[in-house]
Amino acid sequence: MGRAGCSSTLKRLSPDGNHRNGISMKTSSQYATIITLLITLLAAAAVLLGILADFRYNFLEYAVPAFPAMVGTFLIVQYYFSRFVKQKINPIFKTIRSHALDEQEQSRKAGREDIVKQLDREVQVWTTNKTEEIRKLRQLERYRKDFLGNVSHELKTPIFNIQGYILTLLDGGIKDDHVNRLYLKRAEKSINRLINILEDLDAIGRLESGEFKLQMERFNLVKAVEEVFEDHEMQARKRRIRLGFDSSYNKPVFVMGDRKRIMEAIGNLINNSIKYGKPGGRTTVGFVDTGENILVDITDNGIGIEEENLPRIFERFFRVDKSRSRESGGTGLGLSIVKHVIQAHKQTITVRSKPGKGTSFIFSMDKA
Ligand SMILES: Nc1ncnc2c1ncn2[C@@H]1O[C@H](COP(=O)(O)OP(=O)(O)O)[C@@H](O)[C@H]1O
Ligand SMILES: [Mg+2]
Numbered sequence: 001m002g003r004a005g006c007s008s009t010l011k012r013l014s015p016d017g018n019h020r021n022g023i024s025m026k027t028s029s030q031y032a033t034i035i036t037l038l039i040t041l042l043a044a045a046a047v048l049l050g051i052l053a054d055f056r057y058n059f060l061e062y063a064v065p066a067f068p069a070m071v072g073t074f075l076i077v078q079y080y081f082s083r084f085v086k087q088k089i090n091p092i093f094k095t096i097r098s099h100a101l102d103e104q105e106q107s108r109k110a111g112r113e114d115i116v117k118q119l120d121r122e123v124q125v126w127t128t129n130k131t132e133e134i135r136k137l138r139q140l141e142r143y144r145k146d147f148l149g150n151v152s153h154e155l156k157t158p159i160f161n162i163q164g165y166i167l168t169l170l171d172g173g174i175k176d177d178h179v180n181r182l183y184l185k186r187a188e189k190s191i192n193r194l195i196n197i198l199e200d201l202d203a204i205g206r207l208e209s210g211e212f213k214l215q216m217e218r219f220n221l222v223k224a225v226e227e228v229f230e231d232h233e234m235q236a237r238k239r240r241i242r243l244g245f246d247s248s249y250n251k252p253v254f255v256m257g258d259r260k261r262i263m264e265a266i267g268n269l270i271n272n273s274i275k276y277g278k279p280g281g282r283t284t285v286g287f288v289d290t291g292e293n294i295l296v297d298i299t300d301n302g303i304g305i306e307e308e309n310l311p312r313i314f315e316r317f318f319r320v321d322k323s324r325s326r327e328s329g330g331t332g333l334g335l336s337i338v339k340h341v342i343q344a345h346k347q348t349i350t351v352r353s354k355p356g357k358g359t360s361f362i363f364s365m366d367k368a
Contacts (some may be wrong), residue, residue: 026233035085036078043074150317154197154331158190165190193329199331203264204316207340214344219259221294222250225285228266232274241277243270246286246297253287255294256347256368265341268334269298269361275328276359277302293347293364301358310351314339 165183175177206212222245229243236300255262262314268282274284278302288295288358305320314320317332319325324331342349349363 029043036082039078039081040074045071046070048108048306057072066250072178079333147316151197151201151330154317155194157326158193158197161190162187193326196329197198197331197333200331200337203337204333204340207337207344212233213305214258214261217259218254218256221255221296221365222253222262224268226257228263228270231268232265235271235276236283239274241274241300242282244282244284246299249287253289253294254368255365258341259367261341261344262365265338265363266296266298268338272334273300273302273359275330276300281358289367290364293362293367295362297360297362299358299360303357304353304357304359305351307353310353313351314349 007216086166095198169180169183173183227246232243270283270285281301283298283300286297286299288297309318309320313320314335316336318335319330319332322332324330338361339349346364347364347366351359351361353359
């Protein structure tokens with residue numbers, strides 16, 4: 001929640017101390033004076049009328065003695081009326097007014113408490129959000145540092161190797177037919193490794209920046225997996241691993257997705273199943289129709305992954321056995337790319353594994 005939110009609430013809830021909610025500030029004694037003044041005016045008018053009547057009808061003999069009587073009556077009435085006002089009316093006015101003030105004070109107090117509570121809530125929400133933002137930024141910063149460290153480390157190894165092979169060749173190795181072929185072959189292997197790392201980094205970079213757009217289309221998963229099998233035939237044959245479906249899929253299995261990216265993800269999973277599979281083993285692919293979507297299951301009977309490593313295998317550069325992964329051309333980026341591709345499709349991927357028994361990767365796809 002932004003600061004603007006807080007200040008707008010403040011403005012909205014700020015009580016105006018000068019307003020008394022329409023209650024008059026005139027006191028009851030002021031009312032009594034006004035009423036007494038009116039009575040005096042009435043009495044004066046009566047006296048005036050008496051004098052006029054006297055001129056017209058010659059009633060002087062009645063009017064003169066009536067005048068002090070009228071004044072006397074007026075004074076008596078005024079005296080009793082002010083007493084009545086003081087004793088009866090004033091306390092009533094006072095009670096009413098103190099009630100009204102009490103209510104005002106209470107509602108103002110309640111208003112102030114509401115503001116404090118609301119502010120407190122807003123500050124708490126704001127603090128929680130900021131703490132979360134800071135945690136994410138710190139995590140990103142850590143990732144960035146780790147990532148740069150890992151990239152430079154991964155690049156250094158093949159570059160130094162190539163440098164070593166060239167220096168050996170320059171030092172005379174080039175004249176020895178056995179040495180020069182061997183070292184040139186090794187240099188080529190290191191160059192291929194560099195290319196693999198750069199391609200994977202490029203893919204990750206584009207996936208993470210959201211730069212690439214998915215080319216969504218309806219396609220047959222059975223056909224796509226058959227193509228991936230063909231691409232990995234040689235690699236699988238070298239390790240005597242059979243690639244196949246868990247049952248015969250005579251009918252097409254249609255899904256919605258970016259065919260090229262999904263094939264890339266399946267390719268990575270099949271590549272891993274061969275690399276980390278047992279010689280003479282097998283990799284099977286199966287589809288499960290859940291009614292809502294299609295689950296793609298890629299299972300091998302290879303070396304498996306220990307439980308403590310399972311949560312980390314989708315991290316960039318994470319490898320259970322670095323030398324084994326490197327030996328087979330791995331960069332530790334494959335599963336990270338797979339996860340990004342599946343997430344970009346707004347789908348999920350899970351892994352189940354038992355060391356020595358094998359591993360299953362299962363991801364979902366939209367039916368089409
Ligand atoms: N099918 C599998 N069987 C056993 N271990 C696997 C499997 N797939 C992945 N792994 C483990 O997860 C790690 C990360 O995989 P990945 O990101 O593809 O990197 P790479 O294959 O380049 O090493 C691998 O190094 C390996 O230790
Ligand atoms: Mg891999």
